[in-house]
Amino acid sequence: MTRPPDSGRRRFLAGSMIAGGSLLLGGCDRLSRSGAMQPLFDASESLTQRAHRLLASRESLAREYAPEDIAPRFRANGTTRPDEAAYQRLAADDFRDWRLRVDGLVERPSEFSLAALRAMPSRTQITRHDCVEGWSCIGQWTGVPLGDLLDRVGVRAPARFVVFHCADRYRGGDSYYESLDLREAYHPQTLMAYALNDATLPIANGAPLRLRAERQLGYKMAKYVMRLELVDSFAHLGGGRGGFWEDRGYRWWAGI
Structure with missing residues (x-):
């Protein structure tokens, strides 16, 4: 079990971010998307990101817990079963034909089956999921460190972000869709997870593969990941702000 020396500061930042997210969920999203307020929020986000990274080193870890802390059932939220026909066909066959596509600004665009990902060196961690809705849940995750996967395909110099394209x-x-910068993508606790609590990842929690970025709030944890795209900007994606919820007023930087 790991208890990092900056855990008190992390709890403070988490509380601040959750409180802010609760306000947004409570009806402030219209204000956050207004043209007059957006530059102020963008400046505040940049300041928050810089302050967080001054407080926490590049390698600082999110707290990891003991097995007895694991919740009996890990709460699922958002989409719990994508209804797209292609996803349903893959799920019906236990994702045998599913492939993770990794492309964009990489040297070797590749596809990986679930079996291939499970055969790679893995990491297991027991961490707490903090949601902007105000709840938390502790679970054990097993998956491939995202940095290791990126090294296999070779990240090209112009790349700045990893974009997670999802089935739902x-x-x-x-x-x-969601995104992380490369610094967070290479953090040792950032996983592409295929198992939860020593069992195959349930569909409700994001099967066959989901992101775990343990220093981020829950809305960054993309489920049902189908493709990783390395990019230098978000200009060609959605509303250009780096994620589904970000396009609707959430902050792109969700570090805790």
Whole structure:
């Protein structure tokens, strides 16, 4: 079990971010998307990101817990079963034909089966998921460190971000996507997870593969990941702000 020396500061930052997210969920999202307020929020986000990285070193770890702390059932939220026909066909065959595509600004665009990912060196960690809705849950995750996967395909020099393209359309709307910068992507606790609590990842929690970025709030933890795209900007994606919820007023930087 790891208890990092900066855990008190992390709890403070987490509380601040959760409180802010709760306000947004409570109806402040219209204000956050207004043209007059957006530059102020963008400046505040940049300041928050810089302050967080001054407080926490590049290698600082999110707290890891003991097995007795694991919740009996890990709460699922958002989409719990994508209804897209292609995803349903893959799920019906236990994702045998599913492939993770990694492309964009990489040297060797590649595809990986679930079996291939499971055969790679893995990491297991027991961590707490903090949601902007105000709840938390502790679970044990096993998966491939994202940095190791990126090294296999070779990240090209212009790349700045990893974009996670997902199978679901939240509430029948736009395709879900999220992103991290390369610094967070290479953090040792950032995983592409295929197992939860010593069992195959359930569909409700994001099967066959989901992101775990343990120094970020829960809305960054993309589920049902189908493709990783290395990019130098978000200009060609959605609303250009780096994620499904970010396009709707959430902050792109969600570090805790």
